[in-house]
Amino acid sequence: MKNIAITKDVQSALTPDSVLQDLLQGNNRFVSGSSQATDNSALINQTTGGQYPKAVVLSCIDSRVPVETVLDQAIGDIFVARVAGNFENVDILGSLEYSCNVAGSKLILVLGHESCGAVKAACDGVELGNITAMLDNIMPAVRKSADEVDGEANSSNKEFVAKTVENNVRLTIDRIREKSKILQEMEDNGEIKIVGGVYNLHTGKVDML
Template identity: 70%
Template sequence: MSHIIKAITKEVQDKLTPMLVLEDFIEGNSRFIANKANTADHKALITQTTTGQHPKAIVLSCIDSRVPVELIFDQTIGDVFVARVAGNFENTDILGSMEYSCKVAGSKLVFVLGHESCGAVKAACDHVELGNITAMLDNIQPAVKKSEGEVSGEHNSSNRGFVDKTIENNVLLTIERIREKSPILKEMEAMKEIKIVGGVYHISSGKVTLI
């Protein structure tokens, strides 16, 4: 545990590798679980980042209030870009945000983060239809269909195993589609300039499991 008083600079960001950033996330999550998170001088960090930012990663997360992205990875001001949408799937706007984060702003890691007991995934499993939620949940249906071929029992939210598999599949399929839909990110990954990875956050323990 340490006291953070300096924001990431361009020089620091340039020296980071995708694997170093991923390891930093894993170590940060371990500190979070152990209740040993770093402290930070927020006023100093605000001052240092007023004229620019050099985040190490972009995280695509669900909107769930129980998944505070910066906290669970023990990150602070200037460390990470965060894109959030119910069900943590990609769309054109989020892909553009990822491309900006990595190609323009220099981030080294794209992390797709699903989470245990995801309400959006449960709703997709139950084929809920309500206003704009219907179209939003269509993005999660490929994961539902994949899980239907992998998990026995009832294919709805009453089946915990089915929901868990769909949460995982939704992360994996989102990563696949990011590579398919963004030649920029696919090329950066091929050149080892970035890594695109996924994980699931367990709201019952605080642990992020890589998948």
């Protein structure tokens, strides 16, 4: 049973690779139906005075991808930043910098997912209120996929959508490194890793890119 929260000493002893392995093991437990039991009351009591999460996950807002659940993580284990299409902006970057540089997290996981609605909307050039500006962040991935995938460059082409989901994760990682000197230096120094994966809606599995 998960009933002991991460302490500062425990967090300090973690490595980026060990944290990634831990998250993937958690996803394997979720997929196999063997997620750990959790004593939430104990974790609440232990984390009232502070938190030492091991990772930060940048994910989509999609209700079918509850991040802590699919990675089998509990209170105090991970930060989660969510925006439709799991892209970075100044607020997300600040959140990632806080998670790693201030709060000590060892890993950034950019997590896309199969059949992402925001990605599909970008593929179709949807224009609607503030959604239009939001989708502009995904358009670089759409354009990249158009050069890599045959067939129609819209959401009717499942291969095109899948490639755009992957490209969006990869380009988001590239821009995080480009736009945040803090995080790039931490990664260069081996203090953190920035990685990406895609969640499969059909299986519940996270496949790393």
